[in-house]
Amino acid sequence: MSTAHTPDTQDAPLHTIDLIRKKRDGHTLDAREIAFLVSGAAAGSIPLEQLSAWLMAAWLRGLSLEEIRALTLAMRDSGDKFDPSRLGKTAVDKHSTGGVGDKTSFLVAPMAAACGVAVPMISGRALGHTGGTLDKLESIPGYRTALSLAEFETVLAHCGVSIVSQTPSLVPADRVLYALRDRTGTVESPGLICASILSKKLAAGLDALVLDVKTGSGAFLSKREDAEYLAALMVSTAEAAGTRTVALLTDMGQPLGRAAGNWIEIMECLELLHGKTPAESEDLRELSLTLAGWMIFLGGKAESETKGRQLAEATLEDGSALAVFTKMVEAQGGDSGIFSDPQAFHKPGASKVVNAWETGFIAEMDTTELGWAVQRTGAGREKAGEPVDAHAGIVFHARCEDFVKKGQPMATIFATTEAQLAEPISLLRKAITIAEEPPQPVPLVGRIFTREKAEAFLRDAVR
Ligand code: URA
Numbered sequence: 001m002s003t004a005h006t007p008d009t010q011d012a013p014l015h016t017i018d019l020i021r022k023k024r025d026g027h028t029l030d031a032r033e034i035a036f037l038v039s040g041a042a043a044g045s046i047p048l049e050q051l052s053a054w055l056m057a058a059w060l061r062g063l064s065l066e067e068i069r070a071l072t073l074a075m076r077d078s079g080d081k082f083d084p085s086r087l088g089k090t091a092v093d094k095h096s097t098g099g100v101g102d103k104t105s106f107l108v109a110p111m112a113a114a115c116g117v118a119v120p121m122i123s124g125r126a127l128g129h130t131g132g133t134l135d136k137l138e139s140i141p142g143y144r145t146a147l148s149l150a151e152f153e154t155v156l157a158h159c160g161v162s163i164v165s166q167t168p169s170l171v172p173a174d175r176v177l178y179a180l181r182d183r184t185g186t187v188e189s190p191g192l193i194c195a196s197i198l199s200k201k202l203a204a205g206l207d208a209l210v211l212d213v214k215t216g217s218g219a220f221l222s223k224r225e226d227a228e229y230l231a232a233l234m235v236s237t238a239e240a241a242g243t244r245t246v247a248l249l250t251d252m253g254q255p256l257g258r259a260a261g262n263w264i265e266i267m268e269c270l271e272l273l274h275g276k277t278p279a280e281s282e283d284l285r286e287l288s289l290t291l292a293g294w295m296i297f298l299g300g301k302a303e304s305e306t307k308g309r310q311l312a313e314a315t316l317e318d319g320s321a322l323a324v325f326t327k328m329v330e331a332q333g334g335d336s337g338i339f340s341d342p343q344a345f346h347k348p349g350a351s352k353v354v355n356a357w358e359t360g361f362i363a364e365m366d367t368t369e370l371g372w373a374v375q376r377t378g379a380g381r382e383k384a385g386e387p388v389d390a391h392a393g394i395v396f397h398a399r400c401e402d403f404v405k406k407g408q409p410m411a412t413i414f415a416t417t418e419a420q421l422a423e424p425i426s427l428l429r430k431a432i433t434i435a436e437e438p439p440q441p442v443p444l445v446g447r448i449f450t451r452e453k454a455e456a457f458l459r460d461a462v463r
Pocket of ligand 1: 097098197
């Protein structure tokens with residue numbers, strides 16, 4: 001096997017083909033080489049087929065800690081950066097590694113903002129089998145996700161929170177690589193996930209960050225040990241870059257809450273923001289309160305995460321989180337008029353109730369397959385840049401451990417057309433196992449990684 005050419009001086013010219021071959025052959029790239037690839041991705045000077053080849057080589061060979069840190073910083077620096085200091089508040093955010101029905105952003109961001117922290121949130125679109133915060137928000141007519149930095153600051157100053165996308169000037173390298181990973185089967189890599197998430201978070205100039213690292217059948221890294229490595233990696237990388245960070249390992253062994261799609265997820269959050277406590281959304285409410293509690297604590301507005309959680313809960317009960325969310329939607333051009341009757345706005349092209357095909361306990365959900373089922377309703381895209389259907393998705397009527405009787409409704413599928421109902425139904429039936437015995441319960445929140453724990457974990461992992 002040939003060995004890639006390695007330039008021997010620091011100012012020797014770099015060539016993308018050499019860097020692809022170097023990674024393909026299992027070698028480590030230095031910070032200059034990584035910065036070359038990242039700036040080429042952001043500027044559009046490296047063709048997509050070469051970036052794809054390098055991503056696949058990185059996915060297959062893995063990235064060293066040094067490569068991951070260099071990639072994260074180069075991606076952070078690929079465009080303009082936001083400086084939240086003018087807001088006069090501590091800037092704190094939350095980011096999830098991705099899941100199905102994972103909609104906590106629409107709750108935690110307004111709860112934390114209502115408690116006095118600034119939440120400058122740069123988010124992503126649907127990735128692989130998981131939904132995207134931006135696609136869900138864009139189901140609100142008029143909502144603009146691509147704001148300039150000046151607009152981002154204005155919305156933050158007015159509302160305390162703004163949820164926006166990467167743009168050609170804000171983390172442009174992630175904008176390109178994120179969409180490319182989605183189409184090239186290169187999402188599930190700890191290093192690429194870490195760099196993608198942290199480049200956005202560090203470009204937002206955050207003082208503190210709460211990471212929701214998913215584990216279980218619907219997570220990109222479904223094995224607990226892999227998710228723990230990702231959590232430790234992200235905490236230590238963000239802390240080294242100066243952002244106080246905590247990561248919570250949380251269960252994605254089933255969809256979070258009851259809805260997975262676009263508008264139907266916003267609808268579920270509006271109910272919670274109105275102070276309602278539906279049983280089917282209890283895990284969503286619980287996790288959102290826990291994450292918001294940490295954000296409020298790290299933002300200096302509570303003396304502990306438990307106290308932060310109490311403050312967060314009060315914002316759901318007194319309507320202040322709903323007021324913040326509504327104000328942000330309006331400030332970003334969205335029509336909040338539809339919030340007064342969310343159900344009336346929901347106009348799916350076709351729908352079908354899927355009933356239990358057996359009597360027994362819901363023993364297992366293959367949540368990645370359920371995520372693909374949601375995507376095939378029309379709620380996700382097949383190709384980059386395609387529009388998504390605001391009204392498509394799946395509402396689940398039963399959860400893991402529930403006892404169901406044959407014929408009882410298990411889920412309602414909302415698709416763009418009648419023809420798009422069959423595939424999600426068949427995927428759903430394959431993904432859900434009904435058995436005689438209930439499964440072992442899985443805790444919603446598992447291990448918590450602070451800087452010290454992350455560093456100890458990485459030391460042991462390297463040894
Ligand atoms: N969220 C991101 O922003 N990037 C990833 O790679 C995964 C989840």
